[in-house]
Amino acid sequence: RKVLKKNDEIAEENRNTFGNQGVFVINLLSSPGAGKTTLLERTISRLRGEVKLGVVEGDVQTDRDARRISKLDVPVVQIVTNGACHLEAKLVQDALASLVLADLDLLFIENVGNLVCPASFDLGEHKKVVIASTTEGDDKPIKYPNMFHVSDVCVLNKIDLLPHTDFDTAQFENFTREINPSLTIFRTSAKTGEGIDSWLAWLKSHVKK
């Protein structure tokens, strides 16, 4: 539709800007509370010594997530949509004015918590990363397939809670493979740090230095 076409044009502008400035950009997606911000906190505290990191935060209301990130002393901008259930390329483009992209190697865009709508809106990122959590049930990939279909990486988070859930990891990975066989899966606990090393290695492999 006309809205999506316009969005994709602006997304392409963003992607060119990121390319020119040498910034690797990730669109971080998940349902509400699956652990996007906590994963960013963990990632930033581990990587900020060696990689220049920045964050664009997207939420319907509040700047709570941006304030959490700013405690880690990296550049962060908060987008408040006031109602829209997904970020769009135009909102991201406007937010970039508050960042010095030339000073960044890696930019995370934390999207609004939503497993449906954000999948349809290219923001200009290089990679889409969807976080699923062990407390949501293992059938989310086939119940919300478009999100898993368009993503490049899936982070299965909150693995520390596995003993207390009926989550079947093999079943989850079967479902994911059904929807997107080329999806790379990491299993993490943003809380305990388990599994984070592989995720960081993947990130570093994509950052130009």
Added chain:
Amino acid sequence: RKVLKKNDEIAEENRNTFGNQGVFVINLLSSPGAGKTTLLERTISRLRGEVKLGVVEGDVQTDRDARRISKLDVPVVQIVTNGACHLEAKLVQDALASLVLADLDLLFIENVGNLVCPASFDLGEHKKVVIASTTEGDDKPIKYPNMFHVSDVCVLNKIDLLPHTDFDTAQFENFTREINPSLTIFRTSAKTGEGIDSWLAWLKSHVKK
């Protein structure tokens, strides 16, 4: 907007139909995996002796939830939206053709897992019930305020997992009060059955007998 106005007209038709047939109708909302279907399973197994129950299931893809409900031997219809991130009154109206409303006292409509969009689409229900879970973080009411603003009841689910989370129940209730002081809060574990009695009592108090 025109879409919402048209939706609300059809919702009003639905509400009249439900009233004429003496059915009490609940729109059940939450983020993906907060426990809508499990709460329905628990509720139906406890109430089906004394209340005539039916369910309309809404999902982007699959009929997994409807199949779970049908194991409990109550009438159930599955709506598959194929992409839309929320149910609309027209979809519900069409689904009603597969139910004998005259034979029902209580109808649940399980909405698509999404804390944003479904809040804007009246389906013709009498009450909106939002489920929040202890594993999503206690700030969801202020980060996704419209959903909590339009709801009549909030079920805080997965209380059995409280010992394993940093969820602050008092903080959650403060946030909820900030957004909607008249919201009734139930604390449940759909898994263990804890707290379910009060929820059932509230349901029964609204069912015409």
